Amino acid sequence: MTITTSGSKNLITIADxxxxxxxxxxxxxxxxIEAIKNLYHTSNLPAAHYQTLEFxxxxxxxxxxDFNTLFKNLPPNPNRSYFACGVPGSFRGRLFPKQxxxxxxxxxxxxxxxRVPKDIMDRSCSAWNKGRIHHTDAPKEVGEAYEAQFKEDLESFLNARAEEVVGNGLMALQIPSAPDVAAADDDKEIHPARVFELLGSSLMDMARVGIMTEEKVDSFNLPTFYSPVKGMKEILERNEHFSVEKMEALNLKNFYAVPNVYTFVSLYRVVMEDLIKQHFGAAIVDELFDRFAQKVLEFPDIMNPRKLKIVMLFVLLKRKSQAEGKV
Ligand SMILES: C[S@@+](CC[C@H](N)C(=O)[O-])C[C@H]1O[C@@H](n2cnc3c(N)ncnc32)[C@H](O)[C@@H]1O
Known part of the structure; x- marks a missing residue:
């Protein structure tokens, strides 16, 4: 596998x-960048070729x-071996010129x-997600609505990248996913979305004591989905623009080991706080996460990385060239 620079310039373009x-x-x-340099170094190309590479x-x-913080944190020159640009916008659509x-x-x-799947917000629909903020412990229609939204979003992402990536160009993805066996079928494993069940039941407890209305909780759902590995594989393999070069679960044993409940809760608070503030207002946030911490303490297995089964899927895709498939 190699990466071919385009035009007369020895320029390699990378997007995060x-x-x-x-x-x-x-x-x-x-x-x-180090991996690409190594690849060139060990190839048969003349030294002048890889020595003049620019990124x-x-x-x-x-x-x-916060792009200002990103730019302030950039490694300073001359330690940085690349030219940096900021590109604002959603990766669900086109962000870059063709190829x-x-x-x-x-x-x-x-x-x-x-977005939150439409049907789970609709009272007249069998997928209405009353009293929960995610799909765990919900009727199967709720999970199906989440899965359908995930599929649509992943396909938009792949289609946009298919336009932008050069033939034989590579795409490396790390996707937080779920094991194929549902947690309910295997009591040794805890589905990663169970964490949101604890957060949702903390919100419902607050509604019961009048801190907010139940309707307010019913109209809040988290826009995240941990796809089962099998479902992800099917979407990726069905895609006509990229071939799947590698797909493997990364070893997270040490990565997700958290020392205590406060660290565990703050990991989720950092990610969820803005969404919660936007919907419920800032005043409830401290109490919500105190209640959530209490529920985590009552269910300590959820902090155990051997039981909470987040699968970090690593996927390497290669853009098919014109000769191989549709461009
Ligand atoms: C959990 S952070 C991961 C950040 C970083 N990639 C890392 O590995 O540490 C998820 C990031 O994805 C960004 N994100 C989510 N949806 C996005 C979209 N549609 N387009 C661009 N960025 C998006 C969020 O704003 C957030 O910065």
Missing amino acids: LGCSTGPNTFIAIHAI QVFFNDQVSS SLHFVYSASTLHWLS
Whole structure:
């Protein structure tokens, strides 16, 4: 496998989609550039070719992301071996000119949905998600609505990238996913979305004591989905633009080991707080996370990385060339 520069320039373009503000993105970009340099170094190309390589990195996130912090955190020159650009906007649609990217990276982003599935907000629909904020412990229609939204979103992402990535270009994705066996079928494993069940029941407890109305909780749902690995594989393999070069679960044993309940709760608070504030207002946030911490303490297995089965799926896709498939 190799990456071919385009035109007369020895330029390699890399995009990190959903990069946030650092430092993870800088660590990943450094590793990607070193790997590409190594690939060239060990190839049969003349030394002059790889010695003159230049890298341009596009850092993408939503327009609301703090790009100033990202830019302030950039490794300073001369330590930085690339030219940096910020690209604001949703990666569900086109962000770059046609066939302009050699390597795309995106980590811990694709489990975020573009919106809450429509049917689960509709009282007249069998998928209405009353009294919960996610699909665990919900009627099967709720889970199906989440799965359908995930499929639609992943397909939009792949279709947009199919336009932008050059033939034989690579895309490396890390996608938080769920094991294929449902938690309910195997009491040794806890489905990663059970965490949201505890958060949802904390909100319902607050509604019961009059801190907010039940309707307010009913109209709040989290736009995230941990796809079962099998479902993800089917979507990726059905895609006509990319071939699946590698797909494996990363070993997270140490990654998700958290020392105590407060660290565990703050990991989720960092990610969920803005969404909760937007819907319920800032005043309830401290009490909500205190109640959530109490529920975690009552169910400590949820903090055990051997039981809480988040699968971090690593997927390497290669853009098919014109000769192989549809461009
Ligand atoms: C959990 S963070 C991961 C950040 C970084 N990739 C990392 O590995 O540390 C998820 C990021 O994805 C971004 N994101 C979610 N949906 C997005 C979209 N449709 N377009 C661009 N960025 C998105 C969020 O704004 C957030 O910065």
